[in-house]
Amino acid sequence: MILEVNRAGFAYPGRQHVFSDISFSLADREVLCILGPNGIGKSTLIRCLANLYLLCSGSIRLFGKEMAGLPQVEIAKKIGYVPQAHEIVFPFTVRDFILMGRAPHLTAFSSPGKEDCEIATEKMRLVGIEKIAGKPVNEISGGEYQLAMIARALTQEPAVLLLDEPTSHLDFGNQIRVLEIIDRLADRGLSVVMSSHFPDHAFLASNSVAIMKHGTFMAYGLAEEVVTEENLKQTYGVDVSIAYSPHVARHICVPHRSGTCRCRGERHGECSGTPSSGIVGR
Amino acid sequence: MEGIPIEESMTTITQQISEAYLLIRPYLTEKIVSSTLIYGTLPILFIVSLFLGRYEVPPSHVLKILAAPLANLFPEQVMHIDPVWTTAEQNVIYLIRLPRVIAAVLVGAGLAIAGAAYQGLFKNPLVSPDILGVSSGAGLGAALAILLSASSFMIQVSAFFFGILAVTITYLLSRFYRTTPTLILVLSGIIVGAFFTALISLTKYLADPYEKLPAITFWLMGSLASVRYTDILLIAPPLLLAAAVLLLIRWRINLLAVGDDEARALGIDTKRMSQVIILCSTLITASAVCIAGIIGWVGLVVPHLGRMLVGPDYRKLLPVTILLGASYMLIIDDIARNLTSAEIPLGILTAIIGAPFFAYLLRKRSVGWT
Numbered sequence: 001m002i003l004e005v006n007r008a009g010f011a012y013p014g015r016q017h018v019f020s021d022i023s024f025s026l027a028d029r030e031v032l033c034i035l036g037p038n039g040i041g042k043s044t045l046i047r048c049l050a051n052l053y054l055l056c057s058g059s060i061r062l063f064g065k066e067m068a069g070l071p072q073v074e075i076a077k078k079i080g081y082v083p084q085a086h087e088i089v090f091p092f093t094v095r096d097f098i099l100m101g102r103a104p105h106l107t108a109f110s111s112p113g114k115e116d117c118e119i120a121t122e123k124m125r126l127v128g129i130e131k132i133a134g135k136p137v138n139e140i141s142g143g144e145y146q147l148a149m150i151a152r153a154l155t156q157e158p159a160v161l162l163l164d165e166p167t168s169h170l171d172f173g174n175q176i177r178v179l180e181i182i183d184r185l186a187d188r189g190l191s192v193v194m195s196s197h198f199p200d201h202a203f204l205a206s207n208s209v210a211i212m213k214h215g216t217f218m219a220y221g222l223a224e225e226v227v228t229e230e231n232l233k234q235t236y237g238v239d240v241s242i243a244y245s246p247h248v249a250r251h252i253c254v255p256h257r258s259g260t261c262r263c264r265g266e267r268h269g270e271c272s273g274t275p276s277s278g279i280v281g282r
Numbered sequence: 283m284e285g286i287p288i289e290e291s292m293t294t295i296t297q298q299i300s301e302a303y304l305l306i307r308p309y310l311t312e313k314i315v316s317s318t319l320i321y322g323t324l325p326i327l328f329i330v331s332l333f334l335g336r337y338e339v340p341p342s343h344v345l346k347i348l349a350a351p352l353a354n355l356f357p358e359q360v361m362h363i364d365p366v367w368t369t370a371e372q373n374v375i376y377l378i379r380l381p382r383v384i385a386a387v388l389v390g391a392g393l394a395i396a397g398a399a400y401q402g403l404f405k406n407p408l409v410s411p412d413i414l415g416v417s418s419g420a421g422l423g424a425a426l427a428i429l430l431s432a433s434s435f436m437i438q439v440s441a442f443f444f445g446i447l448a449v450t451i452t453y454l455l456s457r458f459y460r461t462t463p464t465l466i467l468v469l470s471g472i473i474v475g476a477f478f479t480a481l482i483s484l485t486k487y488l489a490d491p492y493e494k495l496p497a498i499t500f501w502l503m504g505s506l507a508s509v510r511y512t513d514i515l516l517i518a519p520p521l522l523l524a525a526a527v528l529l530l531i532r533w534r535i536n537l538l539a540v541g542d543d544e545a546r547a548l549g550i551d552t553k554r555m556s557q558v559i560i561l562c563s564t565l566i567t568a569s570a571v572c573i574a575g576i577i578g579w580v581g582l583v584v585p586h587l588g589r590m591l592v593g594p595d596y597r598k599l600l601p602v603t604i605l606l607g608a609s610y611m612l613i614i615d616d617i618a619r620n621l622t623s624a625e626i627p628l629g630i631l632t633a634i635i636g637a638p639f640f641a642y643l644l645r646k647r648s649v650g651w652t
Contacts, residue, residue, distance in 0.1 A: 083543060092536065100537050
């Protein structure tokens with residue numbers, strides 16, 4: 001096992017637990033998607049997995065070794081962390097920004113050399129942003145910035161990629177593009193843990209899914225077993241239809257709305273049926 | 283050359299220069315021109331600064347005085363310089379101007395690199411080297427020493443250690459509250475700075491208004507007028523050592539400038555690194571302030587000039603900042619000692635010249651931060 005989490009719990013000093021009793025394991029090439037409502041602690045859990053926060057109880061084992069006892073440099077060689085996008089004060093170029101991923105492989109007094117630059121370029125090409133290498137990071141789009149952060153994490157040459165809501169703040173097309181890249185990276189041998197707000201993304205890019213609620217994993221298992229109408233209703237408090245669409249050859253997840261659709265004109269009739277019937281039939 | 287009239291030889295030289303220019307023009311890319319300007323300005327300013335001063339010394343004499351010790355290393359036939367200068371001229375150059383110019387280079391470079399490092403550490407382009415209270419501390423140290431009629435050496439020592447004391451208090455205070463480290467560090471710096479500034483005012487209030495109050499006031503406004511070699515020998519080792527450490531870790535300052543969490547996720551011991559940067563910047567600033575008094579603006583503005591020229595990457599930014607800081611300080615000090623018959627305090631000039639210049643640059647060019 002690459003990552004083994006055993007009864008993990010975390011609390012900020014002097015406050016209530018954010019989460020407790022979370023256990024799961026991550027195999028080679030596995031993609032785990034963590035779902036859950038806002039503010040439930042998904043980001044905190046991912047920070048704990050990156051060893052940025054120390055657990056209050058339980059343990060995380062990385063390649064069989066207790067993570068709390070490992071130096072951060074060793075962890076950084078194994079785990080790449082992609083945080084949520086945030087403002088950067090100084091506009092480094094995309095190339096310099098991605099090159100920072102070489103830090104765990106360099107000693108304190110050294111700067112990246114030619115080989116490091118080549119690795120960074122290769123990762124840029126892998127996620128498809130080599131064309132904007134010379135642009136300042138504050139002048140690229142949100143989607144490009146997300147890809148740049150992924151490329152930086154890949155430049156660490158890690159075994160595990162931790163992504164904190166990689167698809168939030170992205171437009172529809174970029175969401176799918178990012179998920180496809182994650183999928184491709186997993187095929188190439190990376191294990192991935194990501195959090196998401198979209199249950200549908202669990203079907204798109206992951207093998208296993210965990211739903212976080214009430215400070216623990218309410219459900220954990222294969223995507224098709226965990227992302228159910230019942231579980232989503234419990235988690236988000238809205239009605240959802242899960243159906244298999246032969247057209248896209250996967251399960252899809254569509255929310256209902258109370259009342260009828262706000263469709264107009266001649267299409268009005270189509271929408272008045274039950275929400276799921278329209279989907280499966282198409 | 284002796285037989286040719288001077289006008290003719292000048293025309294030949296001009297011709298040769300223009301021919302040489304035509305020859306190299308295809309290779310003069312923007313990059314080469316800008317790097318020549320960046321790296322060439324400081325040596326030229328250094329020499330020109332030695333030409334300038336109230337006591338008139340012809341530039342040719344200055345060059346010969348400077349070259350004389352070198353010439354002594356060689357046998358007469360290889361290099362010979364006629365001692366055409368007076369002893370007074372030699373003394374002005376070696377005992378007054380040279381130490382002063384060297385001090386200006388050290389102080390300017392030091393304040394600029396400390397400011398640049400702090401701006402990265404605090405992820406804030408508005409931070410200057412005295413953000414953690416080092417200047418207020420040093421000011422109090424100097425003011426107390428002047429109040430107690432200490433020697434000028436003791437004034438420097440007192441300024442140096444009070445500067446370090448102030449930052450130590452700031453650091454310990456920030457440990458005491460345990461929240462967002464960099465934010466609380468800045469707030470602690472403001473608290474300690476305010477406290478020490480109040481104590482400076484108190485010493486001024488208590489000082490004898492005819493002798494000591496002016497001395498304290500002038501010290502606080504900054505000057506390099508009384509710098510001697512002993513002062514330089516005193517501050518050069520800590521200043522150069524700390525600057526060397528900052529230069530060695532400069533690539534990693536990039537990572538801190540992006541964000542603490544991300545830097546840690548990339549395997550950096552951010553706490554240790556902040557300590558190193560704070561220690562180095564404090565040593566540098568305390569060293570600079572203890573011989574030059576309080577000089578604002580250099581540490582704030584020069585890193586911005588650097589970013590406009592080479593961008594935010596600390597691998598390029600720190601070396602360029604050092605050169606620019608030294609050049610800026612040389613210009614300011616040249617103006618300070620030549621503009622009027624009385625010396626103008628440096629702290630006044632850095633802002634009077636720096637502020638409009640910076641305002642102009644902000645309008646003209648991209649600022650290098652958001």
